[in-house]
Amino acid sequence: xxxxxxxxxxxxxxxxxxxxxxxxxxxxxxxxxxxxxxxxxxxxxxxxxxxxxxxxxxxxxxxxxxxxxxxxxxxxxxxxxxxxxxxxxxxxxxxxxxxxxxxxxxxxxxxxxxxxxxxxxxx
Amino acid sequence: xxxxxxxxxxxxxxxxxxxxxxxxxxxxxxxxxxxxxxxxxxxxxxxxxxxxxxxxxxxxxxxxxxxxxxxxxxxxxxxxxxxxxxxxxxxxxxxxxxxxxxxxxxxxxxxxxxxxxxxxxxxxxxxxxxxxxxxxxxxxxxxxxxxxxxxxxxxxxxxxxxxxxxxxxxxxxxxxxxx
Numbered sequence: 001x002x003x004x005x006x007x008x009x010x011x012x013x014x015x016x017x018x019x020x021x022x023x024x025x026x027x028x029x030x031x032x033x034x035x036x037x038x039x040x041x042x043x044x045x046x047x048x049x050x051x052x053x054x055x056x057x058x059x060x061x062x063x064x065x066x067x068x069x070x071x072x073x074x075x076x077x078x079x080x081x082x083x084x085x086x087x088x089x090x091x092x093x094x095x096x097x098x099x100x101x102x103x104x105x106x107x108x109x110x111x112x113x114x115x116x117x118x119x120x121x122x123x
Numbered sequence: 124x125x126x127x128x129x130x131x132x133x134x135x136x137x138x139x140x141x142x143x144x145x146x147x148x149x150x151x152x153x154x155x156x157x158x159x160x161x162x163x164x165x166x167x168x169x170x171x172x173x174x175x176x177x178x179x180x181x182x183x184x185x186x187x188x189x190x191x192x193x194x195x196x197x198x199x200x201x202x203x204x205x206x207x208x209x210x211x212x213x214x215x216x217x218x219x220x221x222x223x224x225x226x227x228x229x230x231x232x233x234x235x236x237x238x239x240x241x242x243x244x245x246x247x248x249x250x251x252x253x254x255x256x257x258x259x260x261x262x263x264x265x266x267x268x269x270x271x272x273x274x275x276x277x278x279x280x281x282x283x284x285x286x287x288x289x290x291x292x293x294x295x296x297x298x299x300x301x302x
Contacts, residue, residue, distance in 0.1 A: 003129040010136070033176060033190070034150060034302075043144035049137040 005113075005120035006052035010045045013112040017044040017105055024101055029094045031101060040105065048109040055113070067117075074110045081106050149180040151265060151299035159193055161273075161291045168200035170223075177299045179265055184258075189227040189241060191297070196221060214281050220246045225254075237267075245278035256295075263301040270294040 021040045025032055051074055058070040085102040152175070159170040175191030195215040198206055210217040227241035228251075239254045256269030275281055276289045283289065 001130060001133075003126070003133050006133050007129075007136075010140075033178060033188070039144055039146075042140040045140035046137065046144045049133065049140065052133075053137070 001052075001056045002120045005116055006049055008120065009052065009109075009113040009116040010048040012116065013044045013048040013109050014041050016112065017041065017108050020104065020108075021101075029097050029101070031098060034098075035102075044105070044109060048113055051109050051113045055117075071110075071114065074113075078107050078110050149178050150302050151177040151179050152302050153177075153191065154264065154298050154300040156296075156298045158296045159293065160295070161293050163288045163291050165286065165288075166200045166202070166205055168198060168206075170194065170197050171199055172197035173297075175297075175299075177265070177267075177297075179299070181260060184232045184237070185230050187227070187230045187237075187239075189225060189230075189239060191226075192222040192224045194221060195223055195245075216246055225252075237269075239269075243273070245273075246280060248278045250277055264298055266296060266298040268294075268296045 018037060018041045021035075021037055025037070054074065055067070055070045058066045058073075062069055082099075082103050085099045085106075088098075153173060157173055159173060161168060161170075170193045172194035173191060174194075175189065177190070178186070178188040180186060195217050196210060198209050198215075200206055200209070209215055212219075215223075224244040225241055226244075227239050229240040231238045231240075235257055237256045237258060239256055241252060241254070242249045243252045252271065252273075254269055254271045256267050258265055258267045271293055272290045273293050274289050275287075275291055276283060281287055
């Protein structure tokens with residue numbers, strides 16, 4: 001496992017996601033009552049590291065096109081995960097903005113992981 | 124050796140961030156079984172639909188925050204004509220103001236009694252109200268109950284009338300569940 005890949009991608013997803021959430025809460029609508037900023041930060045670290053372990057497992061189990069199968073699975077997983085915020089009932093004003101706010105965050109872990117993968121490829 | 128330490132560090136970070144991200148919050152949402160009733164000499168009835176969130180921590184009850192809204196179109200007086208009439212501009216003006224809202228600003232606790240100060244908004248008019256309430260916690264569910272009077276004239280809901288009294292006695296039972 002290339003520890004640097006996990007660490008850099010998780011921290012960058014955390015920093016970008018936290019900044020995005022902070023500015024969204026400040027400028028558009030504050031959803032911190034239902035999703036505090038610190039939960040976004042730790043959630044992004046957690047999901048990026050889960051992707052990192054998943055990719056390590058794919059590399060170990062599949063010799064051929066491991067990165068392709070990992071990317072495909074993670075893309076589908078990220079896409080399917082947006083069903084939850086779309087269908088979730090949010091009992092606050094401006095609830096119609098909630099899916100629009102949360103959906104980009106669902107793709108951030110994979111985006112950052114793939115970005116740093118090119119810098120620290122797994123052996 | 125260095126690699127082992129880094130791997131252990133990364134695993135520790137994963138465990139820590141995952142447990143923090145999924146840590147239960149003090150966030151509650153209105154669940155089924157709520158009742159918002161109003162009573163006067165005439166009319167009496169209830170509102171059938173409400174939504175809302177409550178931030179509640181039993182260790183710090185005074186930090187509780189209520190953010191509730193009631194769908195005024197869900198009024199039920201037991202008289203269909205009266206329900207319909209209540210939606211017109213003179214009464215709730217439901218087309219323009221579909222919700223009555225309550226947002227707490229301060230909660231004080233004395234024993235198991237709460238005094239909830241907050242902004243009540245009906246028909247676009249906001250007034251500060253102090254609502255006495257009690258609460259019962261059972262597992263992941265908390266039920267708030269209370270009674271208070273609302274002066275409909277303050278909110279321009281209808282005009283002064285000999286038939287409909289100004290004061291409506293509102294009783295509520297709001298169960299909320301942890302999310």
